[in-house]
Amino acid sequence: xxxxxxxxxxxxxxxxxxxxxxxxxxxxxxxxxxxxxxxxxxxxxxxxxxxxxxxxxxxxxxxxxxxxxxxxxxxxxxxxxxxxxxxxxxxxxxxxxxxxxxxxxxxxxxxxxxxxxxxxxxxxxxxxxxxxxxxxxxxxxxxxxxxxxxxxxxxxxxxxxxxxxxxxxxxxxxxxxxxxxxxxxxxxxxxxxxxxxxxxxxxxxxxxxxxxxxxxxxxxxxxxxxxxxxxxxxxxxxxxxxxxxxxxxxxxxxxxxxxxxxxxxxxxxxxxxxxxxxxxxxxxxxxxxxxxxxxxxxxxxxxxxxxxxxxxxxxxxxxxxxxxxxxxxxxxxxxxxxxxxxxxxxxxxxxxxxxxxxxxxxxxxxxxxxxxxxxxxxxxxxxxxxxxxxxxxxxxxxxxxxxxxxxxxxxxxxxxxxxxxxxxxxxxxxxxxxxxxxxxxxxxxxxxxxxxxxxxxxxxxxxxxxxxxxxxxxxxxxxxxxxxxxxxxxxxxxxxxxxxxxxxxxxxxxxxx
Numbered sequence: 234x235x236x237x238x239x240x241x242x243x244x245x246x247x248x249x250x251x252x253x254x255x256x257x258x259x260x261x262x263x264x265x266x267x268x269x270x271x272x273x274x275x276x277x278x279x280x281x282x283x284x285x286x287x288x289x290x291x292x293x294x295x296x297x298x299x300x301x302x303x304x305x306x307x308x309x310x311x312x313x314x315x316x317x318x319x320x321x322x323x324x325x326x327x328x329x330x331x332x333x334x335x336x337x338x339x340x341x342x343x344x345x346x347x348x349x350x351x352x353x354x355x356x357x358x359x360x361x362x363x364x365x366x367x368x369x370x371x372x373x374x375x376x377x378x379x380x381x382x383x384x385x386x387x388x389x390x391x392x393x394x395x396x397x398x399x400x401x402x403x404x405x406x407x408x409x410x411x412x413x414x415x416x417x418x419x420x421x422x423x424x425x426x427x428x429x430x431x432x433x434x435x436x437x438x439x440x441x442x443x444x445x446x447x448x449x450x451x452x453x454x455x456x457x458x459x460x461x462x463x464x465x466x467x468x469x470x471x472x473x474x475x476x477x478x479x480x481x482x483x484x485x486x487x488x489x490x491x492x493x494x495x496x497x498x499x500x501x502x503x504x505x506x507x508x509x510x511x512x513x514x515x516x517x518x519x520x521x522x523x524x525x526x527x528x529x530x531x532x533x534x535x536x537x538x539x540x541x542x543x544x545x546x547x548x549x550x551x552x553x554x555x556x557x558x559x560x561x562x563x564x565x566x567x568x569x570x571x572x573x574x575x576x577x578x579x580x581x582x583x584x585x586x587x588x589x590x591x592x593x594x595x596x597x598x599x600x601x602x603x604x605x606x607x608x609x610x611x612x613x614x615x616x617x618x619x620x621x622x623x624x625x626x627x628x629x630x631x632x633x634x635x636x637x638x639x640x641x642x643x644x645x646x647x648x649x650x651x652x653x654x655x656x657x658x659x660x661x662x663x664x665x666x667x668x669x670x671x672x673x674x675x676x677x678x679x680x681x682x683x684x685x686x687x688x689x690x691x692x693x694x695x696x697x698x699x700x701x702x703x704x705x706x707x708x709x710x711x712x713x714x715x716x717x718x719x720x721x722x723x724x725x726x727x728x729x730x731x732x733x734x735x736x737x738x739x740x741x742x743x744x745x746x
Contacts, residue, residue, distance in 0.1 A: 238257050238259065238264075239257060239258040239259050240255055240256065240257055240258070240264060240305055240307050240309070241255075241256060241258055241307065241309040241310060241536060241540075242254065242255045242256070242265075242302055242305075242307050242309070242310035242311075243256070243310070243311060243313070243529055243532050243533045243536060244295075244298060244310065244311070244312040244313065244337065245312075245313045245314075245315065245342075245528055245529045245532060246271070246273070246291065246312075246313070246314045246315065246318055246339065247273075247274075247315045247317060247318075247376060247377060247450055247528070248273055248274030248277065248278070248315070248317040248318075248376060248377030248378045248399070248401055248450075249270065249271065249272075249273070249274050249377045249401060249450065249497075250268040250269060250270055250271060250450060251268065251269040251271055251291065251294045251295070251298070252266075252267075252268045252450075252527065252528075252529040253265065253266075253267050253268070253269075253298050253301070253529075254266050254529045254530070254533050255301075255302075255305060255307065256533045256536075256537065258537055258540060261357070261533075261534070261537055263533075264305075265301070265305070269294035269297070269298075270497065271287060271290050271291055271294060272286075272287050272290065273287055273291065273317065273318060274317055274377045274378055274399075274401045274402070274405075275401070275405060276321070277317055277318070277320050277321045277378070278317075278377075278378060278401060278402040278405040278406070279405045281320065281321055281322050282321055282322055282323055283318075283321045283323055283324070283327045288327055288330055288331070291327075291331060292330075292331060292334045292335060295312075295331065295334075295335040295337055296334075296335055298337075299335060299336065299337070311340065311532075311536065312337040312338065312339050312340065313339060313340050313341075313342050313532060314328065314339040314340070314341055314342065315342050315347060315376070315378075315528065316341075316342060316343060316344050316347065316378070316379070317376070317377065317378040317379070317399075318339070318341075319341050320378075341635070341636065342528075342635075343634065343635050343636045343639065344379065344381070344395045344630060345393075345395075345557075345630050345631055345632050345633055345634050345635075345639070346633060346634070346635055347381065347528055348374075348381050348383060348393045348395065348630075348632055348633070349393075349531075349550065349553065349554070349632050349633035350528055350531030350532050350534075350535055351372065351374050351381065351383070351448065351449075351526070351528060351531050352372070352383060352390070352393075352531070352553065353531040353534045353535055353538075353546075353550075354448070354526045354527070354528075354530040354531035354534060355372060355446060355448070355524065355526060356534075356549075357530075357531075357534045358463070358464055358524070358526055358530060358534075359446070359463065359464075359465060359522075359524060359526075360463050361463075361465075362446075363388065365444045365446065365522060366385035366388050366444070367387070367388050368386075368387070368443045368444075369384075369385065369386045369387075369441075369442045369443045369444070370384075370385045370442055370443065370444040370445065370446060371383070371384050371385075371442040371444070371445045371446070371516055371518070372384075372385070372445075372446045372448070373445055373446070373447050373448075373449075373509070373512060374448050374449040374528075375399060375400065375447070375448075375449040375450075375451040375452055375505060375508070375509075376399050376449050376450050376451055376528070377399045377400065377401035377402065377450060377451055377501070378397060378399040378401060378402045379395055379396060379397050379398065379399045379402070380395070380396045380398050380399060380508065380512075381393065381394070381395050381396075381449075382394050382395075382396075382436070382512075384436075384437075384442070389556075390552070390553045390556055390632075391437065391556070391560075392436065392437040392556075392557065392560050393557060393630065393632045394432070394436055394437075394630060395630055396428065396429070396432050398425065398428050398429070398508065399451060400451050400501035400502075400504035400505045400508065401451070401500075401501055401504075403421075403424070403425070403504040403508075404500045404501055404504055406424075407420070407421065407424060408500075417503075418481060418503065418507070421503060421504065421507050422507050422511070425504070425507050425508050425511055426511060429508075429511055429512070429515065433515050433516075437560045437563070437564065440516075441516055441517035441518075442516045442517070442518060443519065443520065444518070444519075444520045444521070444522060445512075445513065445516070445518045445520070445521050445522070446522045446523075446524055447509070447521060447522065447523045447524065448523075448524040448525075448526045448527065449527060449528075450527050450528070451501060451505055452505065452523065453494075453498065454480070454492055454494060454498070454502060454505065455523045456523075456525050457492065457493045458523065459523065459525050464524060464525040464526060465522055465523065465524045465525070466522070466523050467520065467521065467522055467523075468520075468521040468522075468523065469519070469520065469521070470513065470518060470519050470520070470521065472521075473509075473513065473521055476506075477506050477509075477510055479491075480492070480502050480503075480506050481503065481506060481507075485499050488502055550633060551598055553632055553633065554598065554602070554631065554632050554633040554634070555598075555601065555602070555605070556632075557630070557631050557632035557633070558602045558605045558606055558631050559605060561606055561609060561625075561626075561629050561631060562605050562606050562608075562609060564609075565609035565610075565611075565612035565625065566612055567605070567606070567608045567609055567611075568608065568689070570689075570691055571608070571686055571689050571691070572604070572605055572608070574682075574685075574686045574691050574693075575604045575607070575679070575682045575683050575686060576601055576604040576605055578681075578682040578685055578686075578693075578696065579600050579601065579603075579604045579678055579679055579682040580597065580600070580601060580604075581696065581698070582678050582681060582682060582698065583597050583600055583678055584597075585698040585700075586678070586698070586700075586706075586734075588700070589700070589734055589736070590674050590678070590734070592671060592674060592675070596671055596674075596675060599638060599641055599642055599645070599671075599675060600645070600675045600678060600679060602631065602634075602642050603642045603645035603646050603649070603675065603679055604679060604682065606622065606625075606626055606631075606642065606646060607619070607622055607645075607646040607649045607679065607683070608622065609621075609622050609625045609626065609646075610622030610623070610624070610625060610646075612625075613625075618650075619646065619647045619648070619649060619650050620647060622643070622646040622647060623643040623644065623646055623647035624643075626639065626642055626643040626646055627639055627640060627643040637664060637668060640664065641664075641668060641671065641672050641675075644672045644676070645672060645675050645676050645679055648672075648676045648680070648729075649676065649679045649680055649683050650680070650683065650726075673733050674733055674734070676729070677729050677730040677732075677733040677734065678730070680726040680727070680729060680730065681708070681723065681726060681727060681730055681738055683726070684719060684722040684723040684725075684726040684727070684740075685708075685710065685719055685723065685740075686719070687718050687719050687721075687722040687723075688716075688718050688719065690714070692712045692713055692714045692715075692716050692719070693710045693711070693712045693716060693719065693742070694711050694712060694713060694745065695710070695711045696708055696709065696710050696711070697709045700736075704735070704736060704737060705736060705737050705738075705739055706730070706734075706736045706737065706738040706739065707739050707741060708723075708738065708739070708740050708741070709741045709742070709743075710740060710741070710742040710743075711742070711743060711745050712742055712743070712744055712745065713744065713745055714744065715744065716740075716742045719740065719742075720740050720742065723738070723740040724740075727739075727740075
């Protein structure tokens with residue numbers, strides 16, 4: 234290894250491949266980019282279990298990777314498993330087996346995290362990305378198990394949604410039918426259409442898009458067409474239609490010869506092309522960009538940015554995450570004025586109480602998200618709405634959040650109004666104690682903020698926070714009306730704050746005339 238290089242590696246286990254990327258941190262130059270074929274997706278998408286044969290296959294590939302890292306003298310690396318891996322019923326057992334056999338401990342990736350990493354890949358490697366999304370664009374990432382749609386309008390992130398309709402998953406569901414029906418393509422079209430109709434209808438932003446960007450491990454059928462240095466190629470809708478006709482009607486031998494496909498990839502050609510054809514029709518796409526970019530590219534970019542501690546990149550990520558949370562709040566018709574009040578006050582309390590809570594900026598972001606979505610459950614029923622909020626949050630997508638973080642946001646929202654959260658936090662025993670303490674601290678802060686607008690009239694116009702007394706937190710509020718209801722609620726909800734921080738919160742107020 235050259236002395237002026239600072240190499241690190243990213244390992245990603247997907248449904249069909251293990252990807253390895255070795256990158257020079259100084260200039261983001263890719264030194265090694267390789268993949269190893271595995272049959273994990275065939276196991277998971279058919280029987281939801283990873284077979285021992287596949288575990289041995291993954292072990293052998295990881296040991297080869299380990300030798301390669303030793304050859305490069307790389308000790309800085311991270312290994313990840315996509316959601317396709319941890320869908321398996323025995324995923325935790327397999328992760329432990331792989332750790333014992335290879336020394337690699339796999340970090341789980343949520344679908345929401347994967348979506349954010351893909352966005353980072355396009356932002357970094359597609360030189361014309363800002364131009365493509367300037368009016369409107371749809372990023373379609375197709376992996377073996379799922380499809381991720383990320384929308385941009387006027388150059389801004391709009392939404393991201395995931396559907397478990399990847400080509401290998403579709404193939405495993407329908408493989409028994411392929412040889413039994415004479416019109417398999419028509420049946421396949423009907424199946425894909427049935428899965429897409431509500432997905433498209435319920436997307437936050439409907440209507441046509443000017444451009445589409447295709448990327449992901451399952452679109453390798455297009456990659457032989459890419460000859461440019463920026464790893465992209467542009468197609469018109471007519472050129473795509475020509476490819477579609479040739480692939481749909483071509484024999485396996487024709488596909489292997491003319492599209493440089495491996496025989497193992499041929500079964501996915503029909504599902505991929507049918508899926509793309511329907512998506513392009515739904516959104517009235519005219520111009521198509523195919524990018525030779527994958528999840529591993531985005532993770533590598535994120536690792537570099539984290540090491541560089543780039544505030545600009547972090548701010549952009551947070552903006553997209555908050556947009557995704559706001560989409561969820563709008564979908565469930567959260568009242569915007571109360572939402573904004575609680576979010577603002579929560580952040581003010583968090584910042585003012587920094588010395589006593591010891592939390593970081595990521596925790597601050599989770600508090601802000603929880604304040605935005607705490608009332609989504611009222612869409613179902615105002616009675617016990619906090620429990621409904623918890624359920625909705627944990628079964629929704631918020632871009633960029635890991636599964637533990639989504640669990641944390643759901644818990645914080647659940648306990649923002651329940652009487653005794655301390656008695657129920659034991660239900661999160663599966664989380665490390667540090668995360669449970671973070672839930673408790675953020676919940677305590679959110680309860681105070683929510684209490685300050687209990688009338689839902691935003692009577693309080695400003696607050697000041699004092700920690701001068703060793704056992705008391707004094708909040709002085711300036712209001713335009715009587716706040717007796719807020720004081721009463723504040724006292725009740727403040728009991729948990731005192732349990733967590735050992736400070737009695739006291740609300741003082743004066744009416745501004």
